[in-house]
Amino acid sequence: MSALDFFALTGAALVGLGSYGLIAIRHLLRQIIAFNLIGSGLFLFFGAVAARGGDSDPVPQALIITGIVVALSASALAVGLAVVQAEASGHAELPDGDDASDGPDDAQDAT
Amino acid sequence: MILFDATLCALIIAVALATVAGRDSFRAIVFFIVYGLFVSVAWVRLDAVNVALAEAAIGAGLTAVLFLAGIGRLRRAHVQADQSVPLHLPAALACTGLTAALGWAWFALPLPDRPAPQLAQAMPQAGVENAVTAVLLNFRAWDTLLETVVLLAALIGVWMLTRDGNWSAPVGVPQNVRPGGILSGFGRVLPPLGFLVGVYLVYAGTSRPGGAFQGGTVLAAVGLVAAMAGTVRPPRIMATGWRVALIIGSLAFLLAGVAGELLGSGFLTLPVAIAGNAILAIEIALTVSIAVTLAFLVLGPPESDGSGGSAS
Numbered sequence: 001m002s003a004l005d006f007f008a009l010t011g012a013a014l015v016g017l018g019s020y021g022l023i024a025i026r027h028l029l030r031q032i033i034a035f036n037l038i039g040s041g042l043f044l045f046f047g048a049v050a051a052r053g054g055d056s057d058p059v060p061q062a063l064i065i066t067g068i069v070v071a072l073s074a075s076a077l078a079v080g081l082a083v084v085q086a087e088a089s090g091h092a093e094l095p096d097g098d099d100a101s102d103g104p105d106d107a108q109d110a111t
Numbered sequence: 112m113i114l115f116d117a118t119l120c121a122l123i124i125a126v127a128l129a130t131v132a133g134r135d136s137f138r139a140i141v142f143f144i145v146y147g148l149f150v151s152v153a154w155v156r157l158d159a160v161n162v163a164l165a166e167a168a169i170g171a172g173l174t175a176v177l178f179l180a181g182i183g184r185l186r187r188a189h190v191q192a193d194q195s196v197p198l199h200l201p202a203a204l205a206c207t208g209l210t211a212a213l214g215w216a217w218f219a220l221p222l223p224d225r226p227a228p229q230l231a232q233a234m235p236q237a238g239v240e241n242a243v244t245a246v247l248l249n250f251r252a253w254d255t256l257l258e259t260v261v262l263l264a265a266l267i268g269v270w271m272l273t274r275d276g277n278w279s280a281p282v283g284v285p286q287n288v289r290p291g292g293i294l295s296g297f298g299r300v301l302p303p304l305g306f307l308v309g310v311y312l313v314y315a316g317t318s319r320p321g322g323a324f325q326g327g328t329v330l331a332a333v334g335l336v337a338a339m340a341g342t343v344r345p346p347r348i349m350a351t352g353w354r355v356a357l358i359i360g361s362l363a364f365l366l367a368g369v370a371g372e373l374l375g376s377g378f379l380t381l382p383v384a385i386a387g388n389a390i391l392a393i394e395i396a397l398t399v400s401i402a403v404t405l406a407f408l409v410l411g412p413p414e415s416d417g418s419g420g421s422a423s
Contacts, residue, residue: 003113003116004157006113006116006117006120007116007153007156007157008214008217009214009217010120010124010153012210012211012214013127013210015209015213016207017124017128017206017210018131019205020199020206021130023199024196024198024199024203025194025196026194027192027194029136029185029192030136030139030196032181033130033139033140034130036170036174040147040170044150044153045213047162048157048217050157050159051157051158052222052223056158058246059246059250061159061162061246062246062247063254064159064162064165065161065165065243065247065322066254068162068165069165069401069405070258070262072169072174072177072408073265073404073405075174075177076265076266076269076411077265077268079177079180079181080272080411080412083181083184083272086185086188090188090189091190091191092190092191092192092194
């Protein structure tokens with residue numbers, strides 16, 4: 001195994017780990033953190049691909065920098081929305097799909 | 112060095128695990144900061160110092176401040192910030208499969224032709240020596256122009272979450288700082304040093320690792336520290352000067368694009384003769400906009416003192 005293999009497989013593991021967090025955790029803030037792990041894992045995988053065959057390729061690096069900045073702005077919007085949802089409903093979780101079809105619960109009649 | 116890389120990767124995965132698992136959200140965010148620092152070391156090992164700077168400043172820095180502020184705002188609204196992580200077997204299986212598929216893809220990918228000849232041929236026309244800066248601000252200027260618009264759109268989205276009564280309040284949560292405490296001391300010592308580092312990163316970005324995004328992020332962090340320590344008062348949304356600062360980067364980029372069209376080299380294509388100076392000018396304007404936009408994004412919508420919790 002070369003060093004690049006390690007970084008690529010770490011990226012793959014991070015994507016899996018982040019996805020698990022996104023699915024298993026219901027708390028919105030923790031879901032956003034898990035989502036950031038997925039993004040960061042994909043960047044690492046992409047960066048390892050960019051470094052294959054000798055010199056590091058600057059084009060993917062520029063795309064990754066763009067991606068990191070966009071991930072921050074999306075996270076900021078997501079945190080803002082999560083806080084508003086929590087203030088409106090008293091829970092930092094989204095209502096279950098089943099609950100929603102049963103009738104309006106506290107998360108839905110608050111706007 | 113292979114041992115160093117293997118250890119680094121093991122540390123990254125261990126810290127990421129600690130970020131996902133565990134009940135305490137505050138602890139998860141502290142691990143997320145450590146995670147960001149380890150990943151930026153990984154970027155240095157991948158010979159991508161520009162990315163390492165961005166990851167350290169944004170991933171480990173601003174994103175973590177954003178999450179910590181998020182916890183603070185949840186607690187202000189009397190919402191539970193912690194939650195234990197349940198074992199979800201189908202999700203665990205699916206995510207293991209996802210990781211395995213990515214791992215398989217890595218070994219199945221064919222090796223590319225190296226070094227990419229087009230970029231090396233085009234570099235003399237770029238006007239700067241840092242290849243990543245050349246790609247960001249010249250060869251793929253469209254991407255970066257649209258990215259600045261994405262930042263603005265996200266900020267508008269965050270500001271739309273403002274409650275009607277708070278519209279004229281300063282952005283962010285009101286800060287109460289103990290005079291003479293650690294934070295107010297930091298608020299006086301760190302900003303001048305950080306300002307110097309940020310400006311240097313922008314200036315150095317034309318020939319060495321650095322650039323508008325890395326420098327702008329450091330400057331945003333300077334603004335955040337000063338705002339949180341009470342050294343400066345955050346502005347209001349309506350302040351015209353700050354609004355100009357928000358759009359000046361995109362504006363300078365567009366003007367340079369139109370100038371390229373008028374000078375005959377095409378929209379968003381910088382003529383070789385002026386490329387170096389044009390990139391430096393765009394970078395300075397872009398840094399101002401990025402710094403102000405990121406700081407406002409992390410500070411969040413304006414909140415006034417008495418409006419913490421609401422109906423539940």
